[in-house]
Amino acid sequence: MTVIAVLGAGKIGEALLSGLLHGGHEPGDLLFTERYQARVEELTSQYGVRGVEVEEAAKRADVLVVAVKPQDIEPVLDELAPLLGPSSLVVSLCAGLPTSLYERRLAEGVPVVRVMPNTPMLVNEAMSAISAGRYATADHLAVVRDLLSHVGQVVEVPEAQQDAVTALSGSGPAYFFYLVEAMIDAGILLGLPRALAGQLIIQSAVGAAKMLAESDEHPVLLREAVTSPAGTTINAIRELEKHGVRAALLAAIEAAKDRSVELGKAHDED
Numbered sequence: 001m002t003v004i005a006v007l008g009a010g011k012i013g014e015a016l017l018s019g020l021l022h023g024g025h026e027p028g029d030l031l032f033t034e035r036y037q038a039r040v041e042e043l044t045s046q047y048g049v050r051g052v053e054v055e056e057a058a059k060r061a062d063v064l065v066v067a068v069k070p071q072d073i074e075p076v077l078d079e080l081a082p083l084l085g086p087s088s089l090v091v092s093l094c095a096g097l098p099t100s101l102y103e104r105r106l107a108e109g110v111p112v113v114r115v116m117p118n119t120p121m122l123v124n125e126a127m128s129a130i131s132a133g134r135y136a137t138a139d140h141l142a143v144v145r146d147l148l149s150h151v152g153q154v155v156e157v158p159e160a161q162q163d164a165v166t167a168l169s170g171s172g173p174a175y176f177f178y179l180v181e182a183m184i185d186a187g188i189l190l191g192l193p194r195a196l197a198g199q200l201i202i203q204s205a206v207g208a209a210k211m212l213a214e215s216d217e218h219p220v221l222l223r224e225a226v227t228s229p230a231g232t233t234i235n236a237i238r239e240l241e242k243h244g245v246r247a248a249l250l251a252a253i254e255a256a257k258d259r260s261v262e263l264g265k266a267h268d269e270d
């Protein structure tokens with residue numbers, strides 16, 4: 001069995017550990033590192049998985065999943081540099097960090113796969129996009145695909161597309177949460193109790209998401225099916241168009257991509 005170590009078991013790292021356990025991985029084949037003892041004890045008592053020092057993680061694990069915040073990467077690279085060789089596999093979940101950063105800082109030939117996941121990993125519904133670095137082979141990508149398939153869907157993209165992926169699916173859940181929040185406010189405006197407005201909109205979102213995922217219909221056709229002539233929905237759509245909601249979404253997602261590019265530049269080649 002492949003031994004997997006998660007370096008930095010915060011929200012995403014914990015979700016991955018939990019998904020791997022549910023997917024049939026044995027607790028003895030999973031390791032993690034964390035900064036504080038209290039967090040180590042919390043995770044060990046909840047999942048039966050051992051918290052270890054980086055040295056042990058590097059020695060024992062076949063796959064090292066880096067899940068610290070991007071701004072915390074430097075000390076992790078310093079620790080890993082003398083410990084890893086070409087037989088290790090590094091999987092980076094860190095937004096905006098290019099594989100070239102790892103390749104520059106680690107020993108020559110260490111394979112790196114970059115992943116852009118998203119928070120629905122917490123409910124095993126992640127959308128993860130994976131990209132091979134310079135030394136990662138098709139076999140390495142297959143290992144990462146298999147690992148992430150326990151917590152959602154996986155696609156492979158060229159690394160150059162990772163900024164667009166970050167803007168679309170990395171940040172994507174936030175856009176849906178924002179829309180739901182605004183629609184609940186609309187229910188309040190119409191005089192509904194907040195709890196009822198929340199239930200109506202959240203279940204509508206779940207139902208709409210299921211229809212999108214399970215039917216082969218284009219979203220336009222699904223919307224048209226709810227938009228009867230001279231009905232209520234078309235009145236709402238007219239207001240959405242008048243207020244430029246489609247253009248706002250295009251501009252918003254483009255701005256997210258620009259920011260991702262900007263953050264990545266901080267780690268460009270010296």
Ligand SMILES: NC(=O)c1ccc[n+]([C@@H]2O[C@H](COP(=O)([O-])OP(=O)(O)OC[C@H]3O[C@@H](n4cnc5c(N)ncnc54)[C@H](OP(=O)(O)O)[C@@H]3O)[C@@H](O)[C@H]2O)c1
Pocket residue numbers: 007008009010011012013033034035036067068069070072075076093094095096116117118119170
């Ligand atoms: N959350 C998202 O929506 C999302 C989406 C896509 C990608 N990601 C990426 O996923 C990664 C993790 O995000 P997250 O939201 O899970 O962050 P998080 O909750 O802050 O988790 C990071 C964890 O790593 C620990 N840590 C930091 N430095 C460490 C070190 N040197 N050794 C061991 N542990 C260390 C942190 O401990 P402390 O709490 O003590 O600092 C924290 O528990 C990030 O790189 C992020 O870019 C996140």
